[in-house]
Amino acid sequence: MSSLSREKLLEMFTWLLRLRRMEEKCIELALSGMVPGWLHSYLGQEAVSVGVVLHLRREDYITGTHRSRGHDLVKGVDLKRYVAEILGRKDGPCFGRGGEMHLADKEVGAMGASGIVGGIVSTAVGLGFAAKYKGEDRVSVTFFGDGASNQGTFHECLNLATVWKLPVLFVCENNGWAEFSPQGKVMCVENVAARAAAYGLPGITVDGDDVEAVYQAAGEAIARIRHGDGPILLECKTHRWLGHYVGDPQKYRMPQEVEGVRQFDPLMRFESKLLKEGILTEEMIRETGEKVRHEVNEAIEFGKNSPFPEPQDMFKFVYAEEGAAK
Amino acid sequence: MKEIRYVRAITEALDEEIARDEKVFLIGEDIGRGEGIFNTHRGLLAKYGDKRVKDTPISESAFMGLALGAAMAGLRPVVDILFMDFLTVCMDPLINHIAKARYMFGGQYTMPITITASTGAGLGAGPHHSQCLEAWFAHIPGLKVVMPSTPYDVKGLLKSAIRDDNPVLFLYDKTIIAVKGEIPEEEYLVPLGKADIKREGTDVTVVAVSKMVTQALMAADKLAAEGISIEVIDPRTISPLDMETIISSVKKTSKLVIVHEAVKKFGIGAEIAATVVEEAMDYLDAPIKRVGAPFTPVPISPPEEKAYIPSADQIIEAVKEIAS
Numbered sequence: 304m305s306s307l308s309r310e311k312l313l314e315m316f317t318w319l320l321r322l323r324r325m326e327e328k329c330i331e332l333a334l335s336g337m338v339p340g341w342l343h344s345y346l347g348q349e350a351v352s353v354g355v356v357l358h359l360r361r362e363d364y365i366t367g368t369h370r371s372r373g374h375d376l377v378k379g380v381d382l383k384r385y386v387a388e389i390l391g392r393k394d395g396p397c398f399g400r401g402g403e404m405h406l407a408d409k410e411v412g413a414m415g416a417s418g419i420v421g422g423i424v425s426t427a428v429g430l431g432f433a434a435k436y437k438g439e440d441r442v443s444v445t446f447f448g449d450g451a452s453n454q455g456t457f458h459e460c461l462n463l464a465t466v467w468k469l470p471v472l473f474v475c476e477n478n479g480w481a482e483f484s485p486q487g488k489v490m491c492v493e494n495v496a497a498r499a500a501a502y503g504l505p506g507i508t509v510d511g512d513d514v515e516a517v518y519q520a521a522g523e524a525i526a527r528i529r530h531g532d533g534p535i536l537l538e539c540k541t542h543r544w545l546g547h548y549v550g551d552p553q554k555y556r557m558p559q560e561v562e563g564v565r566q567f568d569p570l571m572r573f574e575s576k577l578l579k580e581g582i583l584t585e586e587m588i589r590e591t592g593e594k595v596r597h598e599v600n601e602a603i604e605f606g607k608n609s610p611f612p613e614p615q616d617m618f619k620f621v622y623a624e625e626g627a628a629k
Numbered sequence: 630m631k632e633i634r635y636v637r638a639i640t641e642a643l644d645e646e647i648a649r650d651e652k653v654f655l656i657g658e659d660i661g662r663g664e665g666i667f668n669t670h671r672g673l674l675a676k677y678g679d680k681r682v683k684d685t686p687i688s689e690s691a692f693m694g695l696a697l698g699a700a701m702a703g704l705r706p707v708v709d710i711l712f713m714d715f716l717t718v719c720m721d722p723l724i725n726h727i728a729k730a731r732y733m734f735g736g737q738y739t740m741p742i743t744i745t746a747s748t749g750a751g752l753g754a755g756p757h758h759s760q761c762l763e764a765w766f767a768h769i770p771g772l773k774v775v776m777p778s779t780p781y782d783v784k785g786l787l788k789s790a791i792r793d794d795n796p797v798l799f800l801y802d803k804t805i806i807a808v809k810g811e812i813p814e815e816e817y818l819v820p821l822g823k824a825d826i827k828r829e830g831t832d833v834t835v836v837a838v839s840k841m842v843t844q845a846l847m848a849a850d851k852l853a854a855e856g857i858s859i860e861v862i863d864p865r866t867i868s869p870l871d872m873e874t875i876i877s878s879v880k881k882t883s884k885l886v887i888v889h890e891a892v893k894k895f896g897i898g899a900e901i902a903a904t905v906v907e908e909a910m911d912y913l914d915a916p917i918k919r920v921g922a923p924f925t926p927v928p929i930s931p932p933e934e935k936a937y938i939p940s941a942d943q944i945i946e947a948v949k950e951i952a953s
Contacts, residue, residue, distance in 0.1 A: 364702075398735030407734040414701055415734055422721045425691050429698020436654065436680065436704060443698070456721070459691035466686065620736035621770050623794035 305515060305580065312582055315353055315514050317591055319570045322349040322373040324592075324599045325382065329372070329389060332603070333549040339391045342403055345372035347512075347544035350569035351476045352377050354517025354539075355444060358525045359412070364430040364443040366423050367416040369404045370476070371446050379411035382598055386606025394609040400620070420447050421454025424473070428460045431471035431534070442528050444472040450481025452495045461502040461536065468533035472524055475536065476511060478543035483555045496538040504534050511539025512569040542567045631814055636806035638780040639669045639745070642787035643707065645816065647673070647681055650705060653791060656683040656692055657709030657745075666711050667747060667806050689715055694722035696742045697730060707791055710746040712758045713800060716766075727796045728771035739794040740771075743787070747803035748776070749840060749890060750922075750938050755929040761839070761891035761922075766798050767868040767900070773797040773821055774867040778842035780810035782865055785819025793821060802840040824871035826878070830860035833948050834878040836901055837861060837888040841920075841939060845888055848944040857952050859886075867897055875901060876909050883914040886947045890939055893921030915951035920944055 305312060326346050333342035345352075348370070356365065356377035367374050376385060380396065388395025389403045396408035407415040414430060417423035427445030434441040451457055452475055464471045475495045479486050492498065499506025509520045517539055524535040542564040546553040553561060577583035633641070647653045659666060661674035661684035674682040685692045689710065696706035710716055716723065723744070730738050750759035767774045773795055777783045783801060790797035827842055828849050837845035845861045852859055860878050864870055879885050885905060887898035898919040905917060920939050928934050 364698075366698075396735065397733065397737065400733050400735045405733045407737060409701070409734075409737045414698070415730065417726065419721055419725055422690070422694060422726055425694020425722055426698040426701070426726065428691060429695035429700070430702050431698070432695050433699045433702030433704050436699070437702075456690040456694065459686070459688035460694070462686055463688055463691045463695070620732045622773075623731065623739045 307515065307518070309582055312577060315357065315518065316573060316577060316583065317595065318353045318357070318377055319349050319514060319573060320591060321595045321598065322353065322376060323570050324595050325376065325602070326372060328599050328603050329386070330549050332390065337390055337607070339402055340404065341548035342389075343369040343372070343548050344545040345370055347564060347568065348476055348478060348541045349373050350514035350517050350573070351474065351511045351539045351541055352446070354514045355472075355474055355521040357518065358522050359442065359444065361412055363441050364412050364414050364427065365446065366414050366427040366430070366443075367446045368420045368423060368448060368451065369416070369418040370448065371406075371416045372403075374446055375406055375408065375413040378413045380406070380408045380413050382602035383605035384408070386602045387609040390606045390609070391611065392606060392609035393612050394605070398616075398619075399612050420451035421456035423447070424451065424457050424460045428464050428469060428471055431464065431469040432467070434470055435467075440529050442470050442472060442525055444474060446474045446476060448481065449475060449477040449479065449486050449490070449495055452498060453481065453489060458498075458502075461499065461504060461534070464534040465502045465504040468531070470528045470531070471534040472521070472528055473534060473536045474521075475538040476541055477538050478541050480543050480547070482547045494538055496536055499536040504536060506536040506538065508538045508540060511541035512567040512572065514569055514573050630811045632809050633780050633812050634806065635780045635783055635801070635808045635810070636668055638783035638812065639787060639801060640671050640673070642784045642791070643670065643673060644676070646788055646791040647677055652703060652705045653707060654681045654683060654704060655707045655709065656685060656696065658685055658687055658711060660684060660709050665709065667803055669709070669745065689719035690722055693719035694726065697722060697727045697740070700740050700742050701730070701738050705741040705791065707743045707745065710744055713746040713748050713762055714757050714760050716746060716762070724769055728769050732771060740796045741794045742796045743790045743799055744796070745787075745799045745801065748800045749802040749804045750927045750934055751804035753929055753931060753934060756926040759927040761889065763800060763838075763867050764891060764895060764897050767870070767897055771796065772868065774800065775821060775865065776800045776839040776867055777865055778805075778827075778839050778863050780808070781812045782819055782825065782863070784812055785817050786821065786865060789818045789821050797821070800839070805840045805843065808843070819865070822866045822869040822871055824862050824864045824874040826860060826874070827863045828859070828861040830858040830882070832858045832882055833860070833884040833886060833952055834875070834882045835859045835861050835886045835888060835944065835948065836864060836875055838864060838867070838897070839890065841888040841890055844939065844941045845944055847941040848948065851941065851945055852948060857948060859948055870901070872901070872904050872908070876905060879905055879909050880912045883912055884951050885913070886918045886920065886944065886951070888920040888939060888944055890922055892924050893919050894924050896921050918947040918951055920947050
């Protein structure tokens with residue numbers, strides 16, 4: 304039996320379901336050609352963002368990558384504005400400028416994301432630095448993949464954050480794939496967490512498809528970081544269900560492997576467990592499903608109906624002084 | 630007024646701004662205990678402590694990126710990069726992230742980040758410690774680029790840069806740090822984006838940047854003795870560039886020479902020349918001349934390096950070609 308409260312378990316379940324349904328809808332939008340650029344699907348990795356972000360306060364910071372597609376929602380980004388942003392519309396928190404890869408909503412502490420996956424890690428270090436500088440007890444959490452852990456900036460950041468004991472949680476979502484390359488071809492360590500030893504910070508590996516395990520490990524890590532004990536590297540082993548982007552033919556991947564990853568489904572795993580423990584009933588699943596479907600549909604409709612910026616809006620926000628770009 | 634060295638103008642600006650605003654902090658390699666490789670940060674660690682003056686590991690990407698996060702959270706970082714050449718190892722946080730953060734996040738953030746770095750050949754420092762790469766950065770929307778030539782401009786522009794809500798690259802020339810000049814005793818600012826006419830003249834406009842201003846002024850003295858009057862314009866800020874001052878001078882003289890230490894090809898001289906042609910071609914009485922370094926890396930060997938750096942003589946030659 305879980306040691307967590309019934310309420311917390313149901314909150315986690317609802318979030319897993321919400322992220323799953325939202326992502327499925329976003330994939331439909333991408334396939335219909337409405338999403339500018341690419342959509343880097345988060346299907347299968349939802350337990351990581353739910354397990355970690357549910358510990359955070361509104362004033363805590365998160366940063367992410369091109370595949371950070373649930374984190375912002377759990378952190379508090381409005382579902383409707385989220386869809387508008389992904390579609391490049393005016394009502395998105397970034398005015399449609401961030402799109403799918405660079406979503407940020409400062410108001411809820413979702414500070415930004417970048418497809419240059421090692422680079423954005425340094426932003427989170429700066430956010431943690433600022434918190435410490437100002438004497439606040441905020442925590443900065445940065446999400447990235449196993450691929451990012453091969454970039455130099457990542458290593459510089461682990462070192463710097465540890466030397467300065469900054470309140471940063473480095474969360475590696477290890478899905479085994481760096482774009483089109485499997486981990487075994489680009490790394491000689493099994494666990495990204497092992498890299499922490501080189502810089503003197505704790506490295507922890509958990510089953511990233513087990514939302515409770517993630518929640519447990521993240522909770523302990525965040526409490527230590529908030530207490531001032533310095534940064535921690537938390538690796539969550541998970542699975543990428545789809546390709547690097549929606550529509551990726553995945554010529555580099557064996558069909559058995561692609562089909563096999565669904566057995567790790569974090570949503571179904573958690574749902575079965577909660578059913579078995581009597582915390583969830585079939586009726587509750589139906590009700591929650593209905594509620595979530597309604598929210599998601601409403602958000603999708605809002606996003607589709609949100610206006611695009613005008614072409615001349617492109618001159619906004621180049622510099623802090625309006626119009627300076629012209 | 631008081632006399633002060635170019636390098637001490639940097640220190641004074643940093644000192645006054647860090648004292649003025651608690652959100653300002655200094656970060657970089659060897660700026661604390663080492664006081665900066667050119668002594669730019671002299672006495673600041675002792676005065677303000679290691680919360681405000683941060684010595685970093687040799688990790689330019691990490692601490693340049695840190696500046697972005699810190700700015701998002703409301704701080705005003707002043708990042709030191711020693712040699713401008715080292716900006717190449719932190720181009721991603723600077724170009725992809727800092728310069729674009731306000732834009733791609735839809736105006737949610739301001740980016741009050743100042744980056745100080747040295748330019749210039751002349752110390753035998755060679756290809757990795759001498760480059761003038763200002764054109765690269767002037768080509769990036771979202772950044773501002775400053776290149777002062779006098780102690781007065783150094784102090785006033787650096788203070789303005791630190792108070793600016795945009796990322797500003799402040800490039801000082803390491804070979805003129807001992808040059809002295811007068812500055813007011815009281816506080817003053819020099820606005821970004823405003824050129825300064827360092828010497829008025831009537832026959833030829835010479836736009837010169839950073840330490841080339843000194844060379845242009847030397848050329849002006851020699852040319853005056855020969856009856857040629859040149860107007861020396863120091864843009865001071867490369868981006869935004871004060872084309873208005875340059876064009877109004879060209880309208881007066883009808884002749885233009887542009888001088889920078891950076892290699893001539895694809896340098897900012899090309900941008901200035903093209904803009905003058907676009908906007909004031911009818912006023913030109915002669916081809917525009919450019920003086921810049923040859924298309925080679927910066928050599929270490931003294932005779933080669935001396936020949937590499939554009940000189941007053943080269944400016945005189947260029948002026949004479951079009952003056953008559």
